[in-house]
Amino acid sequence: MTPNGGTNEPAGVEDVLRTEHISMSFGPVIALRSVNLHLRRGEVLGLVGDNGAGKSTLVKILTGLHRPDGGRIYLEGEEVKFRSVRDARQHGIETVFQNLALVGELSVYHNLFLNREYTRGGWFRFLGNRVMRAAARQFLDEIGVNIPSVDTPVAELSGGQRQAIAVARAVRQENIKVLLLDEPLAAMGAKETSLIIGLINSLSKKANVSIIVIDHNYTHLFEICDRINVIQHGQVTVDKSLSEIKLEELIEFMVQTFRGSGKTLVD
């Protein structure tokens, strides 16, 4: 950052997360061409785009699961390179994946603590199951997730309960700065949907966590987001805050581009 208050980079100063020209290909398939996006502190950003537009690839890059072919990622103004999921987590980036990243065979509390287990015994890393079980139960009660028992294997839970567990696992972290939600509301009942929406809203307002949400349900997005970005063919083509765009306009735009009429939102 420059000494004179960063006046020469007006868009970037208060951004928690910023990407510049992120590109990635899988063999001959170009998933991301050049993604530039920014995320302000405490903001909820909605990402929309067709299937295969590159949303999930972007999420996997920001999580440290994929390494981009080119481009830069800035976290709180500093350039970061995530070498692994653990690395991204240490920087305060948490993710709820589309497939939820839960292991059905393991209990609820083991899933909540997966790869961040409470351990004793130094090098041997013995599991502190009692501590984890109690902490899991307390945390789930606190945020209002209703699970019969934290000992239940996740495979026996309903789709909505699983989703709630996946979200709970991400928001449980204390150093969380950015939360990535890849279709968090798919397969949710009305009750769980409002629970998750409430959770997202309270996180962004109270805890000052910045959130990126991917969802195909634009009604949900307009309920929770401050700003919407549209990704098409591996690029951000539209960046509008909610005051600048109406739900009907967005739907119309997406339908038009789907039909291939080439209409743009910028009149």
Add this chain to the structure above:
Amino acid sequence: MSSDTPALPVVKRRIPASVMRRFIGQHLTEVVSSLVAVALAIFFTIESPNFFTSANALVLSQFIAPFAIFALAEVPVLILGEIDLSVGQMYIVSPFFVTYWNHAGVPVLASVVLALLVCCGLGLINGLVSVSLRVPSFIATLGMAFALRGIILIYSHGAPTNPIGSGTLVNILGGWPWSEAFWALGIAAVMHVMLRGTTFGLHIVAVGGNTESARESGIRVDYIKIWCFVLCALLGGLMGIVDGYHLGSLDPATDGLTFMFYGVTSAVIGGTALTGGRGTMVGACIGACVLGMIKNGFLILGTSSFALDLVTGLTILVAMILNVQIELATSKRGSRGSFGQVVSVIFTIFVQRRKGRVRS
């Protein structure tokens, strides 16, 4: 935090019955297998006065221990959804490594340690070939098994020899009649704690249950897999040395694949899923007990050695059919097998009749 608000009284102390039900529900295969083991024990005790004796207990332990150790070695690999076909050949080869190092002038104990390290190295190769070079573990370890067999036949010219050394060390390693049983129990205890009580064990189940989820959770999947192959080879090698000292002679032409399959069979009888994600060390030991008793029991009954394989095969089949079908019949998820349907229909009729009687 609102922990002092009435949140705490809501968390009821669960009654032991529900804990018990959950335990049986999650470990049904193990429970059924132990019932099969008890049934076999009763059957052989009734059929022969020589089965339930202290003399036979020793013999039985020597049948069960090798099966158990092979099963314990395979369980982590099987939970990962992989298989190690070379563990049996590792068992044949490792005492020859001891001989090799000893001939090179290394003391016996150091030779044993070196031999085990070589086994770990071979396990590492198994892991690297299947994980880094992406050869399916079935083929990678099968190749290793044949290669090891070749190496040892070339080295020994196909001639049996005697294991090196004598005295206390050899007695501990396998010379004392009960030492195999103690090795098996010790390894079982360590492996059980490893699988159920450490992050490594938890991550094995996570990778086996859902590899993609494990990777997305930041678990180093490749690292876990490679270590399991190393562990499997190490236990196979250790078993080879123990059994070598126990038998007192080493035959390079022994077929290791058969031993490996006894291990895999024990593990599967004890509830380990060949598709990965599920398995316990206790179950592996129970499976080994079932298999050991079948072998030992039918020998005592005087079954001819030709018929023994037939009987063993059929018993394994019956035990597994029972196991799978009972699990299908009682599990809430998944479809029911045909046998399970019959069982559940009979069960329903039985329950309805009893209800009818209570009403009238």
